[in-house]
Amino acid sequence: MSTAFLLLGGRVIDPSTGRDETADVLIADGLVVAISATRGELTAPAGGRVIDCEGKLVVPGLIDPHVHLREPGADDKETIASGAAAAISGGFTSVCCMPNTTPAIDLPSTVEFVQMRANASQKARVFVTGAATVGRAGEQLAPMGAMAQVGAVAFSDDGDCVASAGMMGKVLAVCASLDKVFMQHCQDPTLTVGGAMNAGVVSARLGLGGWPGVAEEVIIERDVRLNRGHRARYHVQHLSTAGSVEIVRRARAQQQPITAEASPHHLLLTEEMCTGYNTQAKVNPPLRCDSDIHAIIEGIIDATITILATDHAPHTSAEKARDFSSAPFGMIGLECALPLYIKALVESGAISWARLIALMTIEPARLLGIDGRGLGQLVPGLSSDVTVIDPTVEWTIDAEQFKSKSRNCPFDGWKVKGRASNVFVGGRCLLIRDGVASAVRSSSQSARLDVV
Numbered sequence: 001m002s003t004a005f006l007l008l009g010g011r012v013i014d015p016s017t018g019r020d021e022t023a024d025v026l027i028a029d030g031l032v033v034a035i036s037a038t039r040g041e042l043t044a045p046a047g048g049r050v051i052d053c054e055g056k057l058v059v060p061g062l063i064d065p066h067v068h069l070r071e072p073g074a075d076d077k078e079t080i081a082s083g084a085a086a087a088i089s090g091g092f093t094s095v096c097c098m099p100n101t102t103p104a105i106d107l108p109s110t111v112e113f114v115q116m117r118a119n120a121s122q123k124a125r126v127f128v129t130g131a132a133t134v135g136r137a138g139e140q141l142a143p144m145g146a147m148a149q150v151g152a153v154a155f156s157d158d159g160d161c162v163a164s165a166g167m168m169g170k171v172l173a174v175c176a177s178l179d180k181v182f183m184q185h186c187q188d189p190t191l192t193v194g195g196a197m198n199a200g201v202v203s204a205r206l207g208l209g210g211w212p213g214v215a216e217e218v219i220i221e222r223d224v225r226l227n228r229g230h231r232a233r234y235h236v237q238h239l240s241t242a243g244s245v246e247i248v249r250r251a252r253a254q255q256q257p258i259t260a261e262a263s264p265h266h267l268l269l270t271e272e273m274c275t276g277y278n279t280q281a282k283v284n285p286p287l288r289c290d291s292d293i294h295a296i297i298e299g300i301i302d303a304t305i306t307i308l309a310t311d312h313a314p315h316t317s318a319e320k321a322r323d324f325s326s327a328p329f330g331m332i333g334l335e336c337a338l339p340l341y342i343k344a345l346v347e348s349g350a351i352s353w354a355r356l357i358a359l360m361t362i363e364p365a366r367l368l369g370i371d372g373r374g375l376g377q378l379v380p381g382l383s384s385d386v387t388v389i390d391p392t393v394e395w396t397i398d399a400e401q402f403k404s405k406s407r408n409c410p411f412d413g414w415k416v417k418g419r420a421s422n423v424f425v426g427g428r429c430l431l432i433r434d435g436v437a438s439a440v441r442s443s444s445q446s447a448r449l450d451v452v
């Protein structure tokens with residue numbers, strides 16, 4: 001039996017119901033039991049624990065729809081257990097992992113392997129994205145129906161684009177029939193041969209291969225057109241250019257079933273970060289320009305972009321120590337995304353707290369079709385995945401302290417504000433940060449500080 005928790009006096013924000021008020025939240029037996037804005041109305045049952053949430057935000061558990069957990073095949077970079085632990089540390093109660101493992105997640109048995117490892121870790125919930133094509137090679141359809149049957153929530157060849165229009169049409173048809181979202185890594189590979197960073201003056205100065213924004217844009221444009229006949233749910237992963245925002249905006253205005261996600265690095269870093277051949281700044285799609293950042297933020301403000309992800313992509317220090325052209329693409333994000341999004345979007349005044357929470361809870365839950373399981377919302381009778389955020393705590397990002405096995409974080413050393421202080425998954429308390437952020441006491445005694 002899990003312990004009951006009474007979260008006292010926090011600002012409870014649940015965009016799925018429009019709730020935004022100071023209230024107490026009682027969770028027990030894996031469910032939200034009650035939420036009350038009347039002080040003192042709720043009491044914890046005997047043996048329950050009380051957490052003082054004054055000055056904190058109490059929100060649905062955060063959901064990251066785009067992470068790389070590297071298992072099977074590269075558990076020196078990350079395991080499902082270390083990635084799921086990193087998620088909890090960053091405030092995420094659910095993550096959705098990508099199929100670019102070795103072997104690729106392109107069979108029901110591999111989906112089940114990941115689910116088994118995730119369950120054994122007892123950390124964040126891990127949902128699985130199956131590959132759309134066998135081996136992610138883009139040539140033959142993977143058994144998507146069979147993978148969906150064992151629980152794959154989405155399909156993608158992420159890491160690579162489904163580049164052939166013929167294959168893409170087939171994938172969209174299958175996804176439409178299964179009512180599963182297809183998440184496209186938008187990159188026309190014929191336009192990025194030899195590319196290591198954004199094509200422009202900085203790549204020219206550094207003598208590095210350029211990767212133009214149009215490589216992303218032509219794929220989105222093509223897929224929107226292809227999808228007119230299928231009307232599959234189509235999602236743009238890690239959108240990086242102003243042109244892409246424009247295409248998605250137009251398609252949404254025409255009622256196309258298209259969504260898009262942003263990543264922290266595409267909101268806060270530009271191509272200048274690659275100066276000095278800094279491989280921590282090497283990512284796919286590449287860091288772009290200020291004008292792209294502004295357009296992506298505009299896209300978030302006007303709800304062209306409705307989802308925030310991390311694209312958490314762990315790599316070893318040895319690999320990142322290679323020269324820029326041969327180092328791998330990617331950066332980790334699970335343990336710093338929340339304050340980075342707060343900085344880029346809330347501190348800047350672009351959007352409200354409630355909107356930020358929507359982009360990190362109910363919106364990704366709907367994308368993955370897991371809202372029906374009660375995730376991404378804070379409603380009595382539904383699942384009690386809860387994140388408590390301290391919006392005022394100031395801290396310095398220190399990758400050495402991360403639960404992730406990897407350290408490839410370009411934000412290392414940044415001073416940021418805001419952090420998850422408590423995280424509950426299915427009613428189990430999996431994070432109490434330092435005992436500083438929250439006092440936890442047994443409801444029958446008053447003063448005793450306790451760590452669960």
Ligand code: DOR
Pocket residue numbers: 068100158159160185282283284285311313314328329330331
């Ligand atoms: O930078 C990236 N790294 N982009 C991707 O699409 C894949 C990812 C990885 O798996 O390392």
Ligand code: ZN
Pocket residue numbers: 158159160185237238284285
């Ligand atoms: Zn990708």
